Amino acid sequence: MRRKKRDGRERKSLSHRQLVWRHFKRHRPALVGLVILTLLYVMIALAGFVAPNNPTERFSGRRYSPPQPIHFVDADGRFHIVPFVYRVSGELNRTTFQYEYVEDTSRIYPIHLFVRGAEYRLFGLFTTNVHLFGVGTEIPFLPLGTDQLGRCLLSRIIFGSRISLTIGFLGTAISLFLGLLLGGVSGYYGGVLDTTIQRFTEIVRSIPTLPLWMALSAALPQTWSTVTTFFALVAILSLLGWTELARVVRGKFISLREEDFVMAAKACGASETRIIAFHLVPNFMSYVLVSITLSIPAMILGETALSFLGIGLRPPVISWGVLLQQAQNFQTVALYPWLLLPSLFVVVAVLAFNVVGDGLRDAADPHSIRR
């Protein structure tokens, strides 16, 4: 490998994509971010399998139950290789009106992989009851505690990620389409068309994002089905997101359209579509990718904020923002701090996207010499 790298000719033979990947790999945090994102999206696909419980099942007598402690050392001081939990039972304290939970240390319940539990449908195709981890059906296993209705918080967070993490993707897809179209037309043709689109973009940019998002999502009829509301919210989030993409695409089009290789292609009689699709777009795809990875977290945060305020998605839909609705004031948080746990997932996902975006930005232009 070492010799290959030193050999100038060998290096030149790398394609643009390989060069980008090579630069990206040097950015350690970005690589970690990419791994985290991959895991998160695998988790989405296998939500029913990864989640230990059914996200809508209410465990009676376990309302507002704190995260179930996972032990390695039992009551007699013996160490177990396999982590285990105890049966937890709770009762209402008549003076404070809080549920109090105690562990019954008489019997241990080891946590196993691939245990049978609640039934679910995988990929919407077949029904199964095998879960990634759990303690079986004898006692409830609630590793992150429960909400006010006694539902498993971990399972709800895992199922919530399906909405929270796809809303950014869908929204960005629409933003991308608008941004490529308007930015491309603006940059490629120039002239009056360019000026008009630029003025339009500036006006859209001058609308304050959050108040408009709030106003639009509050205007959604309450009677709409959850699916319709979801797609309406996607549209609202993407409505203002395309301007940054349009700006990047336009800038790249302007700087590239005068390049020699475009002239050459034109002289060879290539059609406009061909020039755009095969000569221009591949040259700035990495920049577009950077903009995408940086706009997805903004949309994830947008969904979380709107749902938190109660004007985005509403229960029974499960999303991270909807879950955080329960942590509306700090009195609740002071009593049941684990209700803030969904925000940890928000932060990790957003952080991962930001770091990957940052790494991509550094790698986007692998031909430039950097200090």
Place this chain on the structure above:
Amino acid sequence: MGSYLLGRAVYALVAIFIISVVSFVLIQAPPGDYLTSQLTRLQASGRRLDDATVERMKEQYGLDKPIYVQYGRWIAQMFRGNFGQSLYYNYSVLRLLGDYMPMTIILALITLVFIYVLSIPIGIFTAVKQYSVFDYLFTVLGFIGLSVPNFVLALVVMFFFYKTFGISIGGLFSLEYADAAWSWAKFVDLVHHLWAPVIVVGIAGTAGIIRVIRAAMLDELGKDYMQVARAKGLSEFRLLMKYPVRVALNPILSTVGWQLPNIIGGFVIAGIVLNLPIIGPVLLNALTAQDMYLAGAIVLLLSVMTVLGTILSDVTLAIADPRIRYY
């Protein structure tokens, strides 16, 4: 320069016009118009309404006219200082704006100062000492600052202070000062409450600007003129202040106008969690209660502020950076 200013002014007017149309559409969008809600309210309070009264009210609000006439009326009324009536608060919209906007703007200005005072020195420092411990520390902190939603930060800060010191840090004033007239004691009380919202809302902006300044500084630091100036014997500090810092501040100038409305936007959610007497919670209440005259006015006001801010930035930048061509 004169024609440049004129061009920007025309653009601003067009932008404000379009935004006002959007705001008006928002007012009209929810099912049930202003009149219907007004009527239900009157009926709920036990007043019986005959058809003639309903017709008269329809005419009064212009609801029998086509939509562009209604829009025209709304704007015309606004120029006369009549923003309509808030159903939810039962006050005129103008009075509510007068009650809440000054504190909102003061809070936003303080946050703005906080952001710049913190981020500019840190941005310069991390660029000069690239790859030092401080650089890595602030890069990590910056990423976290950009990733934590500010309402979560607000909840965590409140939770932390409640658990460790047993005090509640919500609101802007302690109970005894909330309705009191302004005095030195009230001012001191305000200062004690101010830091939490300022930090909660300012942290994301600070993180963003540190990164912008650091990147701009790094672009400048390697340039040949630095070497020349050093060769001429300029001290390192004066050299930094005289050339690269001035260039690195340009991207800051070009966004200074957006910052204020952005911060106000950030305060919408943080204001609700921290229970602040500012415009954010009012906007949310207006939206959830479908009090659309109030909501429309607030959205319009915030948008107009953004447009004016953008122009302010453009002009400042045009004056400060001689390389900008105006057209």
